[in-house]
Amino acid sequence: MIKFLQATKRYPGGHDALLNVNFEMQQGEMAFLTGHSGAGKSTLLKLIALIERTSRGQVIINGENTSKVKSRRIPYFRRNIGIIFQDHQLLFDRTVYDNVALPLIIAGQPPREIARRTRAALDKVGLLNREKSYPITLSGGEQQRVGIARAVVNKPSLLLADEPTGNLDPELSWEIMQVFEQFRQVGVTVMVASHDLDMIQKMGHRILALKAGQLIGDTAQPGQG
Amino acid sequence: MAMKPDQLFEDVVSRDKPGLSTSIRTYFLRHAQVFFYSLGQLWRTPFSMFMTAAVIGIALALPTGMHVLLSNAQQLSGGWDGAAKVSLYLKQKTTEQQAQKLANKIRKREEVAEVEYISSKKGLEEFKQRTGYDTALKALDDNPIPATLVVTPSLSFNDAEQIEALAEQLGKYKQVDLVQLDSEWVQRLFAIMDIVSQGVVILGIMLSIGVLLVVGNTIRLAIQNRRDEIVIVKLIGGTDAFIRRPFLYTGFWYGFFGGLIALILVFLSLFLMSGPVENLAGLYQSQFDLHKMDFRTIITILALSIGLGLGGSWIAVGRHLREIEPR
Numbered sequence: 001m002i003k004f005l006q007a008t009k010r011y012p013g014g015h016d017a018l019l020n021v022n023f024e025m026q027q028g029e030m031a032f033l034t035g036h037s038g039a040g041k042s043t044l045l046k047l048i049a050l051i052e053r054t055s056r057g058q059v060i061i062n063g064e065n066t067s068k069v070k071s072r073r074i075p076y077f078r079r080n081i082g083i084i085f086q087d088h089q090l091l092f093d094r095t096v097y098d099n100v101a102l103p104l105i106i107a108g109q110p111p112r113e114i115a116r117r118t119r120a121a122l123d124k125v126g127l128l129n130r131e132k133s134y135p136i137t138l139s140g141g142e143q144q145r146v147g148i149a150r151a152v153v154n155k156p157s158l159l160l161a162d163e164p165t166g167n168l169d170p171e172l173s174w175e176i177m178q179v180f181e182q183f184r185q186v187g188v189t190v191m192v193a194s195h196d197l198d199m200i201q202k203m204g205h206r207i208l209a210l211k212a213g214q215l216i217g218d219t220a221q222p223g224q225g
Numbered sequence: 226m227a228m229k230p231d232q233l234f235e236d237v238v239s240r241d242k243p244g245l246s247t248s249i250r251t252y253f254l255r256h257a258q259v260f261f262y263s264l265g266q267l268w269r270t271p272f273s274m275f276m277t278a279a280v281i282g283i284a285l286a287l288p289t290g291m292h293v294l295l296s297n298a299q300q301l302s303g304g305w306d307g308a309a310k311v312s313l314y315l316k317q318k319t320t321e322q323q324a325q326k327l328a329n330k331i332r333k334r335e336e337v338a339e340v341e342y343i344s345s346k347k348g349l350e351e352f353k354q355r356t357g358y359d360t361a362l363k364a365l366d367d368n369p370i371p372a373t374l375v376v377t378p379s380l381s382f383n384d385a386e387q388i389e390a391l392a393e394q395l396g397k398y399k400q401v402d403l404v405q406l407d408s409e410w411v412q413r414l415f416a417i418m419d420i421v422s423q424g425v426v427i428l429g430i431m432l433s434i435g436v437l438l439v440v441g442n443t444i445r446l447a448i449q450n451r452r453d454e455i456v457i458v459k460l461i462g463g464t465d466a467f468i469r470r471p472f473l474y475t476g477f478w479y480g481f482f483g484g485l486i487a488l489i490l491v492f493l494s495l496f497l498m499s500g501p502v503e504n505l506a507g508l509y510q511s512q513f514d515l516h517k518m519d520f521r522t523i524i525t526i527l528a529l530s531i532g533l534g535l536g537g538s539w540i541a542v543g544r545h546l547r548e549i550e551p552r
Contacts, residue, residue: 049460051551079462089457106463110251150461 001027001158001189002048006057009043009213017043019213020057023220025191025206027157030184032200033193035210041193044210045160048191049081050074062157079107082151086163088143090135096122096146097131103154121153125179141172148179152188159183161192165199173199256470263474274482277443281436281483281530286490288429289518289526293491295422297516311392313374314403324372327400331376336391338379345372371402433533440479440537444472448545455549465546472542473535480534484527491518 002025009018018040025031033041046052047059050066059066062080069077090099101118109117122128125145135143144164151159161180165173177192177199184190194200200207209217267274315324321344328340343351348370353359362369376395378388388406396404448455455468499515506514518526 051460075459075462075464075467077462078460083460089453089460091454091457102458103461105255106458106461106467108248108251108255110247111254154462 001025001029001062002191003060004044004047004057005060007047007054007059008056009040009047009052010055016213018047018210021210021213021215023208023215023218025189027189028184028187029206030180030190030192030203031206031208032203033191033208033210034195034197034200036195038212039210040213041210042162043213045083045162045191045193048158048160049083050077075106079103079154080156080158082154082156082159084144084147084151084159084161084164086166088135088147090143090146090150092135094134095131096127096133096135096138099135099146100131100149100153103150107154117153117155118149121149124152124182125149140167141175144168144172144176145179148176152183157188159188159190161190161194163193163195165194165196170199174202177203259470260474260477263471264478266471267475267478274479277439277479278482278486280439281479281534282486282490284432284436284439285483285487285526285530286494288425288432289487289522290491290494291421291425291428293495293516293518293522295418295425298418300516310407311376311378311388311395312405312407313376313395313398313401314405315372315374315400316402317371319372319400321372323400324374327398328374330398331374331395336378336382336387337376339377341375341377343373343375345370348373433529436483436530436533437537437540440476440534441541443479444476444538444541445545447472447475448541448549452549455546456551459549460551468546469542472538476534476536476538476541477531478534479538480531481527483534484530487530488518488523488526 002023004021004023007018007021008016010016021040021044033044035041043052047054047066048061050069054067061077064077066077091102094102097118100121101114104114104117119128119131122131125148127142127145127149130138130142135146138146148164151161159180164180165176168176173196180190180192181203207217207219208215315327319327324342324344328342331337332340345368349362349368352370353362376391378391382388382391392404392406395401458468495515495517502515
């Protein structure tokens with residue numbers, strides 16, 4: 001599902017945000033990406049979502065080499081990836097329902113399908129009763145769940161989360177992680193960047209550790225690599 | 226958080242695609258929605274919307290109004306174009322007999338359709354009637370008005386060059402004192418109107434460019450205001466076309482309302498001018514009515530205005546959307 005081959009990202013000025021990173025993730029696998037800020041977690045996620053491109057090496061997503069994806073095709077490429085942000089990135093002038101429906105509208109789904117899937121996604125994160133609210137009236141945890149519903153509404157096969165629990169208390173964080181765990185169980189590949197080591201340990205999934213742009217640890221579980 | 230059985234992900238791998246006819250229907254439905262959504266967005270800030278539309282309206286009303294007035298003037302003078310006549314003022318000594326003889330001679334020419342003889346006595350009567358210099362003329366010993374032959378060229382000899390050639394030949398008769406082409410001032414008027422109409426075209430082009438820039442700048446600000454939204458939409462797979470669409474429709478609406486304001490302004494101006502014009506026409510014993518804009522002009526102005534709105538937003542969107550990328 002995800003394959004990094006000697007992937008390197010050098011920013012203008014010569015700083016290597018990622019250096020010769022190699023790893024592979026299977027469909028339906030879940031992994032945590034750890035490391036201090038500046039270790040390259042965000043850059044790695046950006047390479048997967050084609051927000052950045054590799055300077056050297058290759059990143060292969062779902063059998064597709066990202067360096068071969070033309071700019072014009074990037075939107076279609078991204079529709080197969082659900083992205084969850086630390087700061088939620090919600091549209092504050094639209095209701096919860098409209099926020100979650102946006103990926104389906106973009107993908108050109110028929111209205112009945114949009115209504116059905118949006119409600120299903122909101123139901124899944126337990127926010128069906130808040131569909132008419134505006135994001136500003138929700139708590140931080142609820143906003144994050146809206147972000148998750150939006151990321152999964154288009155049934156992506158890959159879910160990326162950048163510090164999804166960064167601003168949440170441990171209990172809420174744990175709930176969010178359980179949501180991810182559920183998605184993994186139905187075959188979604190999930191990658192979560194986080195530095196909450198306690199919680200990562202408790203989850204018991206694969207951990208990829210980054211330091212200064214290099215992969216220094218990979219607890220790949222047997223039978224999955 | 227209550228978790229439901231996985232209705233949402235039962236077909237995670239095989240993502241269902243809508244059929245073609247559904248896709249097309251959805252596509253048009255989406256366009257219609259964005260079309261009215263962008264209108265709704267504008268209505269939320271009616272004042273700033275009105276300001277922009279008014280700038281467009283005033284800029285377009287100016288050349289439109291001038292065009293309408295000009296076409297009125299052309300219509301008015303068009304009536305005189307065909308009726309070019311040549312007046313031959315005869316020398317004072319010419320007797321009525323000689324004048325009639327000359328008139329007959331000229332009538333035989335193939336270029337001439339009609340010759341009217343106006344004796345000096347009759348000419349004086351007409352002059353008195355028209356001007357009211359009755360008493361002043363009584364003070365004169367002699368009749369100062371010469372006998373006149375008014376020559377109407379035949380229809381096949383009606384263009385300006387032929388009439389000028391005819392006038393030159395008629396001037397060679399020895400009884401003729403002075404030849405005057407009635408069409409000369411009409412031609413001068415036409416030449417002036419040509420210049421004015423060129424001016425209107427140039428003014429129209431310049432103001433159109435102005436409208437393009439006004440819309441472009443307004444859309445540029447709108448894009449900057451929605452920067453965050455654009456980034457989010459790009460991150461969740463929105464194509465450039467999807468992002469461009471609401472801005473293009475916003476440009477459409479600016480153009481539409483601007484055109485509407487322009488038409489209203491021109492209608493109002495024509496309405497205010499029609500009274501005085503009627504008065505003036507009355508002084509000339511003319512039944513001239515100020516023509517309003519015809520249907521074709523109205524449609525053209527609206528289409529042009531909408532085109533400028535779309536064009537302006539297209540330029541702005543093309544330049545600025547590329548600069549906004551997720552980081």
